[in-house]
Amino acid sequence: MGLFDKKKKAQNTAEAAAENINLEDADVTESVDTGRRFSVIVDGVTTMLDGNGSIVSGNLYGKIKKGDKVFVYMAGTPAVACEVQAIEAKNEERTSIVDEAEDTAVSLQLTLPDEVQLKKYSVITNIEPQDKVDPKVSIENPALAGIINGMTTYSQDNGFHATVAYHVSHGHFLTPIKMDAEPEVNENGVAVIKKDTRIGFYMLKSQIKLAGTPEDRDSMVLPLFTDWQSLRKWEGLTKDGQKVHTQILSFQDVYALLKRGDAYAGIAINPFNKIPCTLPIPYLDTITGTPGYQAEFGPKNEGEGHVKEEKVPAGKKILLGVPKDGEETSAIRAKLLEYGKSHEDIYSISFLTKVEEDTKVVRHLVVLEFPVEYTPENMKPHMEAIYQELAPIAKEINQIEYAIKGRIPAIDDVVAQHALQMVVYTK
Template structure:
């Protein structure tokens, strides 16, 4: 009996232990289920959060793309209206299109040595057009449009206001730098003539300003172009102040809406853009005032001026605030390049509104600029230039004589070629454009400008001692 009682007791103990173990197992299982539920919920929350973030990113990307497309459409509309308007104006320089290089294209060129580029074309471009390429390093080359692509396997003889891939041929065999500007707008080929100021690089970049303003590389190229630009603006000359060929000039200002009592100096990339605003003033009250960036930087950061604005009445206006101007002027590269640059303000004789005999009207007399004229050295570059000039002169009955000198101006870096051509004034632009197209590809990084023989004061004296390259018999 005792044995039976012990066995029963042992069985009771075992059942008790088994019951406790089962309870522990059930508790552990419950805890595991709870942990798994927590992990699953956390994973679900993380997935939901990731999905929400992905949705937000997609919406943000969609918003950015939509804004870019809207900006592109606005730019195309603005440029189209502007180019259509300017091409119909009797004073137009005949420009048809601008295209900023976004980068090289993946398409293979038909010509082995040709290059392919793509970008938005503002205005009308034709297959066969001779075009000027304005690079970010401020050099200019000429090329020819060999092909126009509007899409995969879609070719066109002409295209207007759309994204394009174009094939170019010419002396240049290297890829065109990003943010170069392709256009048929003729370069500034003549010095000291406000009518010839065109700023194609600035104008071409400005059409893309709303699309690329946040791009640091684009902004750097644009600022560099602005610093090296030449501008025109409105000014009033006080006739009563004229003495010894000089007098007081008042530069027009417009209100800066972002600064209390602030004033901006409105400047224009060319005379045509300025003429669009001229209706706001009485013509007899204003004159044309050419300004370099150093001159503009001086006057647009003094008194109440808070900077300047380029083309305030379109096609695209760009405001340059005083703090950015001052930052630029503090840069060592700027100081080195523009050390000694003329910051006085002058008005050329013969400009609209300037009385005869007034050579300059200054707000603070301009510094005298030393000009040095040199005989070109017999380099391969000069020999090629001389040959191109001679060939073009022989084919053009309007040219009576022509020669080339080297010109160096104090305060400006390097030297450039000055081509002096004796031709009638009424064919000056046409003649100089043909010469530029023939000669510019041969000048490397050197600039070349053109002047009519009868406007160059030293021409007779110089060519009495140095032989002309061409003289009509």
């Protein structure tokens, strides 16, 4: 889906918008990932009559072996772990049962649970799911890395593009950056970009004219990578063993960056892989305009974005309490603590459970304390940033609600009474 000039070009007009941007650093000449990676894009499924697993057919990219533990990814559902029991592979127009296969059409017998119904364009890979983004753990996008291998084979199928759109919109990407000041590592071992640091993003020139590019301009694309192995294929990115800084961007971050100016005509995902994926901005506009995308990522509550400041309606009884202990709430508390420590203008953060007595709907409430002179315009960027931090780790929470300390006495009283359990951070 596009060829690229390998000469890198830095765009030095973008600036860091916050102090705690996720970074990954790596020595690309010494820390090479030599692990075996493979993926299969499913285009057919047969259930065994004896109930002993399922037979799936599709195109294999990489090398697979009998007995491999694999994960099945389908849009909108959690990954399912299973094992490869048998492999039938195509070799020179003939098929045969083999113990391993590489870069060919295959049929696999898998130990899938009975309740799992595989769909066309499911992705099977040996790369484990990454439930949350952690700047101390190398980024992975197994489903996206697998599905884009089919860009040439299935490019005429709308169903395939719908699957690509889902995995792209849920992706978190690596992109190399240049900075005019080195980041600092905080007490949690996370690299932190200092305020007012200028960041330069890279550009690649597509040799194919992308839709929406003016006739008198080249099609420049933002290079994005699903994992470090794909990034390391960029020859000449570093010299003399130097480290490369990368920023972790969600698709929503990427789309906002592209729409802030006219420097880019689109994105290139894994541009130095055997099968790159080039998506022009009109393609991305189509993704963000779908009802499914708008329902999940679009503005909520009459244009207020992902955030909602809590207001208690007259006559409506709201019950406030301490969130139940669990993996999710512990992760949320840790993220809120980290965010508070890295922002001097946040004086305190509290975390509560909110229950509407009449509907019994349970939500969670984040209470923020800012300088008295702060206006809503000063507060909203923090609310949006906190939402972006919590979204990857939140499983049961589909909306983050906010209250400002000092605005609602009833909330302040509850927090004061249960400060040990509710106050996550205080300056």
